[in-house]
Amino acid sequence: MAFLQTVDLEQRAGAAVLLNRVNLAVERGEIFTVIGPTGAGKTTLLRLINLLDRPSAGDIYFDGEKITGSSGDVVQVRRRMAMVFQKPAVFNSTVYENVAYPLKVRGYHEKTDRTRVYGLLDTIGLGGYAKRKAKTLSGGEAQRVALARAVVSKPDLLLLDEPTANLDPGTVKMIERLVMDFNRERGLTVIMSTHDMQQAQRVAGRVGVLMNGRLVQVGRPGDVFFSPGNARIAGFVGMRNLLKGHIVHSKSGIVVVDVDGRDIEAVSDLPAGAAVEIFIRPEDVVLSKLTSDSSARNDLRCIIRSLSSNGPLCTVIVDCGFPLEVLITDRSAVELELSQGQEMYASFKASAVRVLPSMQG
Amino acid sequence: MKTLLINRIRRISIPIVITCLLLGAILAGCAPAAPQPAATENASDQVTAFPIIPGTPRFKIATTTSLYDTGLWNYLEPMFEKKAGVKLDIVYAGTGVALEYGRRGDVDAVVVHDPAAEAKFIADGYGINKRSFAFNHFLIAGPAADPAGIKDLTPEQAFKKIYDAGMLDPDKVKFISRGDNSGTHSKEKLIWQAAGLKYEDVQKSGPWYIEAGKGMGPCLLMASEQGSYILADISTFLAFKSKVNVAPLVEKGDLFLNVYDVIEINPEKVKTAKMLPTAKAFTNWLMSDEVQDLIAGYGVAEYGRPLFNPLKGGGCAEAGCPKLEDYTVPVQ
Amino acid sequence: MQEIWRALVQAVNLIISLDTEVVQISLRSLYISASSIIIAALFCVPIGSLIHFHDFRGKRVVINVIQTFYSLPTVVVGLLVFLFISRSGPLGGLELLFTPAAIIIGQVILIMPMLTGMTIGALRGVDKTIRDTALSSGAGTAQAIRAILFEARFAVVGVLILGFGRAISEVGAALMLGGNIRGYTRVLTTAISLETQRGDLVLSLALGIILIGIAMVVSVIMNILLQRY
Numbered sequence: 061m062a063f064l065q066t067v068d069l070e071q072r073a074g075a076a077v078l079l080n081r082v083n084l085a086v087e088r089g090e091i092f093t094v095i096g097p098t099g100a101g102k103t104t105l106l107r108l109i110n111l112l113d114r115p116s117a118g119d120i121y122f123d124g125e126k127i128t129g130s131s132g133d134v135v136q137v138r139r140r141m142a143m144v145f146q147k148p149a150v151f152n153s154t155v156y157e158n159v160a161y162p163l164k165v166r167g168y169h170e171k172t173d174r175t176r177v178y179g180l181l182d183t184i185g186l187g188g189y190a191k192r193k194a195k196t197l198s199g200g201e202a203q204r205v206a207l208a209r210a211v212v213s214k215p216d217l218l219l220l221d222e223p224t225a226n227l228d229p230g231t232v233k234m235i236e237r238l239v240m241d242f243n244r245e246r247g248l249t250v251i252m253s254t255h256d257m258q259q260a261q262r263v264a265g266r267v268g269v270l271m272n273g274r275l276v277q278v279g280r281p282g283d284v285f286f287s288p289g290n291a292r293i294a295g296f297v298g299m300r301n302l303l304k305g306h307i308v309h310s311k312s313g314i315v316v317v318d319v320d321g322r323d324i325e326a327v328s329d330l331p332a333g334a335a336v337e338i339f340i341r342p343e344d345v346v347l348s349k350l351t352s353d354s355s356a357r358n359d360l361r362c363i364i365r366s367l368s369s370n371g372p373l374c375t376v377i378v379d380c381g382f383p384l385e386v387l388i389t390d391r392s393a394v395e396l397e398l399s400q401g402q403e404m405y406a407s408f409k410a411s412a413v414r415v416l417p418s419m420q421g
Numbered sequence: 422m423k424t425l426l427i428n429r430i431r432r433i434s435i436p437i438v439i440t441c442l443l444l445g446a447i448l449a450g451c452a453p454a455a456p457q458p459a460a461t462e463n464a465s466d467q468v469t470a471f472p473i474i475p476g477t478p479r480f481k482i483a484t485t486t487s488l489y490d491t492g493l494w495n496y497l498e499p500m501f502e503k504k505a506g507v508k509l510d511i512v513y514a515g516t517g518v519a520l521e522y523g524r525r526g527d528v529d530a531v532v533v534h535d536p537a538a539e540a541k542f543i544a545d546g547y548g549i550n551k552r553s554f555a556f557n558h559f560l561i562a563g564p565a566a567d568p569a570g571i572k573d574l575t576p577e578q579a580f581k582k583i584y585d586a587g588m589l590d591p592d593k594v595k596f597i598s599r600g601d602n603s604g605t606h607s608k609e610k611l612i613w614q615a616a617g618l619k620y621e622d623v624q625k626s627g628p629w630y631i632e633a634g635k636g637m638g639p640c641l642l643m644a645s646e647q648g649s650y651i652l653a654d655i656s657t658f659l660a661f662k663s664k665v666n667v668a669p670l671v672e673k674g675d676l677f678l679n680v681y682d683v684i685e686i687n688p689e690k691v692k693t694a695k696m697l698p699t700a701k702a703f704t705n706w707l708m709s710d711e712v713q714d715l716i717a718g719y720g721v722a723e724y725g726r727p728l729f730n731p732l733k734g735g736g737c738a739e740a741g742c743p744k745l746e747d748y749t750v751p752v753q
Numbered sequence: 754m755q756e757i758w759r760a761l762v763q764a765v766n767l768i769i770s771l772d773t774e775v776v777q778i779s780l781r782s783l784y785i786s787a788s789s790i791i792i793a794a795l796f797c798v799p800i801g802s803l804i805h806f807h808d809f810r811g812k813r814v815v816i817n818v819i820q821t822f823y824s825l826p827t828v829v830v831g832l833l834v835f836l837f838i839s840r841s842g843p844l845g846g847l848e849l850l851f852t853p854a855a856i857i858i859g860q861v862i863l864i865m866p867m868l869t870g871m872t873i874g875a876l877r878g879v880d881k882t883i884r885d886t887a888l889s890s891g892a893g894t895a896q897a898i899r900a901i902l903f904e905a906r907f908a909v910v911g912v913l914i915l916g917f918g919r920a921i922s923e924v925g926a927a928l929m930l931g932g933n934i935r936g937y938t939r940v941l942t943t944a945i946s947l948e949t950q951r952g953d954l955v956l957s958l959a960l961g962i963i964l965i966g967i968a969m970v971v972s973v974i975m976n977i978l979l980q981r982y
Contacts, residue, residue, distance in 0.1 A: 138889060161887075
């Protein structure tokens with residue numbers, strides 16, 4: 061049995077199903093992120109694990125013992141965990157008192173308290189802040205305090221619910237680094253939820269995708285990122301250019317997919333005739349003025365419909381008979397002298413095209 | 422490091438000190454009072470005491486508002502407390518409520534001035550050993566202009582005239598009644614009866630008759646404001662004279678006699694009445710020379726005439742005055 | 754209008770000269786109402802906290818009922834308590850009528866609904882995340898309630914000040930239960946009612962001013978103490 065395991069966990073609120081037979085297994089010492097769009101049930105799941113709410117059905121096992129159901133002391137179980145919430149929550153007292161709170165409720169000795177708390181304050185970069193009123197902190201500082209407060213009691217499991225939502229990039233980085241440090245140095249098991257795929261990639265050992273209350277895919281970030289289980293996951297993890305079509309020809313792993321009358325070559329084992337959804341990463345498409353003579357098997361004539369620049373990159377929407385979103389550097393855009401209405405060639409490798417069987421219904 | 426500890430101590434000590442002070446105050450209130458007679462000044466009474474652990478025994482009487490408002494008790498109270506070695510608690514209310522306190526046994530004696538109600542009270546067995554200790558008179562006061570023309574009539578005649586004039590022109594002639602079953606109110610009803618009118622008829626007869634439902638003082642104020650006639654006892658009238666604009670119009674009449682009586686609560690009927698010996702001592706003390714002399718002089722300095730008349734030495738010589746034994750024979 | 758000015762002058766005189774009777778009456782008012790608020794708070798703050806903290810069926814109904822009793826008429830409370838503690842009532846043997854304890858009982862009953870209901874209101878004002886934070890930090894129920902109360906301390910103290918104000922300024926129950934006995938159960942409000950009845954409006958106003966002054970001082974002290982935290 062895994063360190064933290066849920067079995068057919070369900071949560072209902074009236075007629076709505078918030079979590080649907082979730083089977084989660086988190087190993088000791090790993091950082092596991094739960095990703096999913098807003099409303100997927102991430103907060104619900106974490107609150108159930110932390111025993112803040114009761115599940116409608118199913119069980120949770122922690123370190124081999126069942127913690128759901130009326131048996132056992134809820135408070136004792138909670139004392140082995142800690143949670144950081146999305147909204148930085150601090151008590152209306154000093155920073156020191158905030159961080160020391162979990163020790164206070166456990167009745168620890170004041171001397172050991174002090175060293176630990178001050179040490180932690182240094183670690184999170186708020187060394188001189190002990191006497192400051194916590195309410196005067198910025199969001200980022202408050203969240204760091206919340207994090208320190210969570211780890212001060214040396215829990216076995218740390219839960220974080222979108223801890224960096226709405227924080228500035230500097231603080232986001234800092235908190236991610238702190239979480240990883242705590243995980244590595246203390247062997248602290250971490251379950252973190254986020255809607256930011258990039259964050260999951262940076263931080264997680266494994267990722268679980270939660271959509272509409274269902275755990276639809278679990279794996280290493282790379283797996284999920286590059287091989288999403290279905291189109292919806294694909295859309296969530298940033299896959300653009302989802303196109304529908306059907307396979308007209310298949311031979312030795314190479315298929316030809318008919319999409320709105322145009323042929324696209326892709327790599328897949330699916331048979332001819334299968335209805336499929338394909339997607340292409342915008343950054344895998346190359347634009348050129350002339351037919352490209354690269355090894356790319358797909359080379360389509362298109363017309364530029366729109367250009368928009370975001371930072372160092374430029375998003376170009378082209379019409380090749382079907383819409384295609386292309387991501388190139390700003391510099392390339394300038395060099396190619398791109399403009400609306402211009403005719404270009406869009407080329408991409410067969411291996412850049414992901415093919416999935418079509419989701420019926 | 423040290424500063425943190427000091428802060429902690431400081432933070433904890435303030436609420437502890439406050440709690441201790443408050444608890445101390447409450448508990449001090451609980452401490453039984455010394456059983457010796459109270460030091461005469463009322464002001465040096467302990468601020469409060471909790472009765473569950475009684476200290477000095479407390480002797481409670483109920484009296485009427487009009488008697489209370491004259492301030493006579495402020496003099497009598499410390500005298501009795503010193504003499505009897507008890508605490509004298511005086512509550513005041515209209516005659517009806519005062520007698521009710523008696524019936525419930527919440528007080529051990531009542532001091533009232535309503536012969537009819539007293540008779541019933543005693544007949545029902547609630548009261549015993551009634552004695553009288555003072556008397557004065559009622560009067561009819563009203564606007565100096567006297568629109569109803571009642572000056573120097575008899576009480577009954579005056580009332581009849583007010584009734585007739587008021588029915589005719591309620592804006593010009595009005596009458597304010599206590600309307601609260603007090604001793605004064607009872608006397609008023611008697612006078613209406615003597616005037617040949619049924620009280621229920623008078624009550625409903627018209628807007629000239631105003632039932633105030635207030636104490637004697639507030640009613641006098643009201644009469645002053647509205648230019649109405651009013652029946653008042655001489656003591657309250659004198660006490661309020663400087664504050665109101667009413668003139669005494671009818672001062673003589675047998676019906677105006679107002680006798681103050683003290684009645685002890687009968688412990689046979691009212692099981693919860695206590696302190697009968699103290700009540701008896703109280704009754705006898707009211708009839709004593711000491712008190713009678715005080716009453717004779719009370720109010721002279723301030724109002725030019727006494728507010729009450731003692732019964733001692735046969736001071737009351739008109740019809741309706743109490744019999745000799747009612748104001749001289751001590752209670753055994 | 755003149756009366757108000759004269760009342761102010763008299764109030765100042767009474768305070769400066771430390772008129773014995775006024776001092777005695779004022780201390781008694783303070784003592785009785787302070788006892789009332791302490792006793793009521795000892796019950797109502799924990800009960801209010803528990804009601805707020807737990808979810809149960811009929812919670813809303815309970816809170817509504819509590820709020821209905823905010824405006825208990827003081828004479829009604831006075832009358833009901835009187836019937837109980839009168840010597841001929843069920844609790845007559847305790848000899849409570851016409852004592853300061855009776856006034857305290859009346860005032861406690863009067864302010865209990867308000868204290869309970871508004872404690873719940875004060876706690877509602879605390880962010881729900883505080884409760885979660887306390888619980889996930891390992892607090893037990895009592896510890897979590899204490900944490901929430903601490904967060905709401907300003908509002909809770911405000912509620913206490915309000916309760917104290919209502920207790921010290923009510924007259925109906927104090928009169929009926931205490932009897933306004935000179936030197937024993939006379940408090941500022943009953944003294945004011947007596948002086949009004951006697952026609953001494955200036956003295957009544959003066960006592961009223963002193964009453965307001967006391968309430969103000971208590972409120973200021975409570976707030977100063979709170980700031981320290």
